[in-house]
Amino acid sequence: MPIGSAGASDRWWVGIGAISAPPMPLKYIFREDHLVQSNWMFKSTMLKVACCMLIACLCFSLMSGIIRHLGDELEPIIIVFFRCLFGIVAILPFLVGTGLASLKTKHPVLHTIRGFLAVVGMCCWFYGINLMPMAQAVALSFTSPLFASVAAVVLLGEVMRARRWSATLIGFVGTLVVLRPGFEEFTLGSSLILTGALLMAVNQVMVKYLSGKDHPNAIVFWLVFLVFPLSSVPAAVMWEAPAGVEWTWLIALGLIATVGHQSMVRAFALADATAVVPFDFMRLPFVALLGFIAFGEVPDLWTWVGALIIVGSCVYIAHREAKVSVRKESKAPFSGNL
DSSP states (O other): OOTTSHHHHHHHHHHHHTTOOOOOOHHHHHHHHHHHHHHHHHHHHHHHHHHHHHHHHHHHHHHHHHHHHHTTTSOHHHHHHHHHHHHHHHTGGGGTTTOGGGGOOSOHHHHHHHHHHHHHHHHHHHHHTTSSOHHHHHHHHTHHHHHHHHHHHHHHOOOOOHHHHHHHHHHHHHHHHHHOSSOSOOOHHHHHHHHHHHHHHHHHHHHHHHHTTSOHHHHHHHHHHHHHHHHHHHHHHTOOOOOTTHHHHHHHHHHHHHHHHHHHHHHHHHSOHHHHGGGGGGHHHHHHHHHHHHHOOOOOHHHHHHHHHHHHHHHHHHHHHHHHHHHHHHHSOOOOOO
């Protein structure tokens, strides 16, 4: 039989090895490599998001402890004032290498609106956390991710799938386990924390939008730069000068708040708001531990059960998003040139 015939072709395959399949076309080989690389890059991105939010949650938890400590000595609005004053100073090291150019913005109106929301939100939080146990205050503030996830869908057009909705709601259920409603009563402290959570949610969605437009330094700087004068008037009315070690705590508050804010902004720049926000649930176990060490607040069993539910929802969301990304890549047309 001639070499070019079908029989010869069959014998050629047998000779090479009957157990081998015909060679895969190059385009599929390159596509498989492309998907593997994309999967690795997405997991790497989600790891960066988790690290940024871990730092942010640690910083914000320490902030809560400092605010609680200073709340017995100073009016919360004065704490807000100094938080922003020292926050302006704390941002200066972040300008090394980027200079003042990183502070430019084309969205002054949005930054101003965000400043007003932040002043009211900070005051609600700073007052509220002094009126109830820290762990419960933080748990109640976790209505914010639910508000923010919905706002991101409505305002930013982000797609939130059923399983991510479910995970976010499960995280919220974890906060209810901590609070165990029938809340005996809806107190002033809980109403302030809930109002602050709503304003924080809108603030977070604005951060996500601005993170695609402005440098992170600009987002952090313009917040403290605008909140500083906005808080100065009520602070002047209720003025009482800090004394002694209170200055150290206020300086630390400004530094820690700036690092936490920078970390949060960078997390929002890396991923959708609906994927980033649930990581904020990690604050609860941190604050519960801090409340126990610093103030003798003993979290009960339900606090830890709720914390486990919350952390579990965060882990699931990260895992689920990695799978969804891989599926998207597998369905997308491959654009490689062969």
